[in-house]
Amino acid sequence: MTGYLPRAHADHPPFRYADYRSTRKRSPHHAPVKIIQTLSEITGPGEAQAEIGEEDADLTTNAGTGSPAIGERIIVVGEVLDENGAPVPDTLIEVWQANSCGRYVHWRENQFPAPLDPNFVGVGQFRTGANGGYRFLTIKPGPYPWGNHPNAWRPAHIHFSLQGPSLGSRLVTQMYFEGDPLLALDPIFNSAPAHSRDRMVARYAHDVTEENFALGWRFDLVLRGRMSLPFETEE
Amino acid sequence: MAGEHIRIEGQVFDGDGRFVEDALIEIWQANAAGRYRHRADQRLEAALEKGFVGFGQAETDFDTGLFWFETIKPGRVPDPEGEWQAPHLNVVVQARGTLQPYFTRMYFGDEEAANQHDLILQMVPAARRATLVAAKAGGKYRFDIRLQGEDETVFFDF
Numbered sequence: 447m448t449g450y451l452p453r454a455h456a457d458h459p460p461f462r463y464a465d466y467r468s469t470r471k472r473s474p475h476h477a478p479v480k481i482i483q484t485l486s487e488i489t490g491p492g493e494a495q496a497e498i499g500e501e502d503a504d505l506t507t508n509a510g511t512g513s514p515a516i517g518e519r520i521i522v523v524g525e526v527l528d529e530n531g532a533p534v535p536d537t538l539i540e541v542w543q544a545n546s547c548g549r550y551v552h553w554r555e556n557q558f559p560a561p562l563d564p565n566f567v568g569v570g571q572f573r574t575g576a577n578g579g580y581r582f583l584t585i586k587p588g589p590y591p592w593g594n595h596p597n598a599w600r601p602a603h604i605h606f607s608l609q610g611p612s613l614g615s616r617l618v619t620q621m622y623f624e625g626d627p628l629l630a631l632d633p634i635f636n637s638a639p640a641h642s643r644d645r646m647v648a649r650y651a652h653d654v655t656e657e658n659f660a661l662g663w664r665f666d667l668v669l670r671g672r673m674s675l676p677f678e679t680e681e
Numbered sequence: 682m683a684g685e686h687i688r689i690e691g692q693v694f695d696g697d698g699r700f701v702e703d704a705l706i707e708i709w710q711a712n713a714a715g716r717y718r719h720r721a722d723q724r725l726e727a728a729l730e731k732g733f734v735g736f737g738q739a740e741t742d743f744d745t746g747l748f749w750f751e752t753i754k755p756g757r758v759p760d761p762e763g764e765w766q767a768p769h770l771n772v773v774v775q776a777r778g779t780l781q782p783y784f785t786r787m788y789f790g791d792e793e794a795a796n797q798h799d800l801i802l803q804m805v806p807a808a809r810r811a812t813l814v815a816a817k818a819g820g821k822y823r824f825d826i827r828l829q830g831e832d833e834t835v836f837f838d839f
Contacts, residue, residue: 448721453838459780468778471696472828478784478838481804485758486771486786487839489719491709491736498734554743612721613709613771614839616782637780 449483450614450670451529457642465633467594483614490616492537492609496573499538503572505584507565515566517546517585519660522621522648525578526608529671533578540571540607541582548588548602558590583660589628601628601635610669621665622647683730684713684753688821689787692746693774696829700746704776706826708750708787710735710769715756727756741776754789760800767795767802774826784837787824790816809835 462473481487502508506515526534544550547560551568566585574580587602603620610617622629624647629635635643645668654662693701711717716727718735735755739748757765767788774783788796796802802810812834815822826834 455838461780463780466778466780469780470778471699472701472776472778473780474783474829474833474836475696476809476833476835478836479805479809481801481837481839482761483839484760484766484801485717485722486709486711486766486769488721489709489717491707491734493720494718494734494736613773613784616707616773618775618782634780 449488449673450612451673453614453670454529457639457645459637459639463633463637465595466637469637487614488612490609490611490613492611492615495609496536496538499571499573501572502570503580503582505541505543505566505568505570505582508570509565509567511565513565515545515585516563517566517588519583520586521581521583521654521656521660521662522604522665523579523581523651523654523662524648524665524667526574526580526610526667526669527578528611528615528669530674532671533574533576534610534669535574535576535578537574537578537608537610538571539574539580540569541584541604542569543584543587543604544568544590544602546585546588548590548600550590557593560588560590586623589626594633599628599631601626601632606667608667608669612670615670617667617669619667620646623663624649682713682733682753684756686751687754688749688751689770689815689824690747690749690821691815691824691826692748693741693776693826693828694746698830700741701776701828702741702743702746704741704748704774704826706739706741706748706750707773707775708737708752709771709773710752710755711758713753713756715758717758722758727758757795762800764798764800765795767792767799769799769801772824772826774828776828779828783828783834784839785826785834786813786837787822788814789822790814805835809833 549560648663648665651662651664693704714727770787815824
């Protein structure tokens with residue numbers, strides 16, 4: 447049985463980041479209790495989820511209406527690696543996002559009077575290949591206002607959710623776009639430490655851009671890595 | 682499906698005691714024989730069961746804050762010292778305002794003897810252990826998760 451490297455706390459946001467208002471009453475006061483890794487921690491739902499998950503990697507048409515979504519079409523590619531640089535193959539990635547106007551398809555979203563696009567749902571899922579690579583097609587999401595502080599706007603972003611190989615590799619994050627002036631003003635982006643927050647920023651990738659079709663962006667993700675030595679077990 | 686069919690219900694509360702209406706709760710568990718469906722669990726003495734994955738997701742209800750799962754009570758899985766862990770669900774909690782996943786476990790209130798010797802529970806300060814134990818009443822288990830404040834649920838770092 448091989449365990450995982452300790453969680454890289456210094457690279458992640460704290461539980462409480464006062465500028466992001468919703469963290470204030472939802473962050474524990476106690477420090478997390480340190481436990482050892484047992485079979486429960488080194489297993490996880492990722493493998494099973496990847497087996498049953500359907501692929502759906504084209505958000506420009508997966509509304510199923512027969513008409514394409516409106517907005518700037520983009521190709522997003524990347525690799526899922528672990529902290530040791532090893533690819534994480536066959537893992538399910540779920541993404542969700544606002545439409546090109548910054549509007550989510552969600553029954554609770556009634557604050558922002560931007561148009562809905564009947565041809566855009568904003569949800570996709572797909573697996574990494576044998577080399578950890580993934581690719582999907584979507585519409586570049588728009589920024590949208592939120593109630594965190596006066597004149598607050600979320601920078602354009604795509605939500606990513608991965609289970610990864612074990613319980614502790616669970617990652618829910620957001621992909622931002624290089625050069626967005628709203629990043630400097632966004633408390634969610636800035637809740638991550640200064641040295642690591644650029645890991646959430648996708649880079650324009652001209653080699654991914656397809657002529658007369660769509661611009662390309664590259665976004666890699668890094669999950670927890672295994673310890674190099676097995677730890678002792680009852681076996 | 683082999684094993685005891687169970688229902689779990691609960692709410693997630695914030696530091697003001699208000700229920701969280703937008704939480705996502707995930708559970709990961711062994712089957713009734715105590716086997717995880719995962720390549721890191723190759724124990725042949727505990728068999729996998731066709732059709733049982735051991736993973737579930739539930740949202741809290743916007744109007745009541747309630748979440749629920751119907752599942753199989755998990756069997757016992759070994760700890761690294763070769764002893765048996767008490768039956769438990771591994772639980773991950775996320776919501777608006779959670780900047781990282783909150784990892785916890787749910788133990789069963791009717792497994793008192795097993796809980797007393799569980800290696801992970803022993804690592805939790807005694808006064809806080811009760812936050813991880815779901816009481817059984819009316820045929821179902823109640824597991825409330827308190828993100829902050831009095832009786833704050835124990836979250837793990839591993």
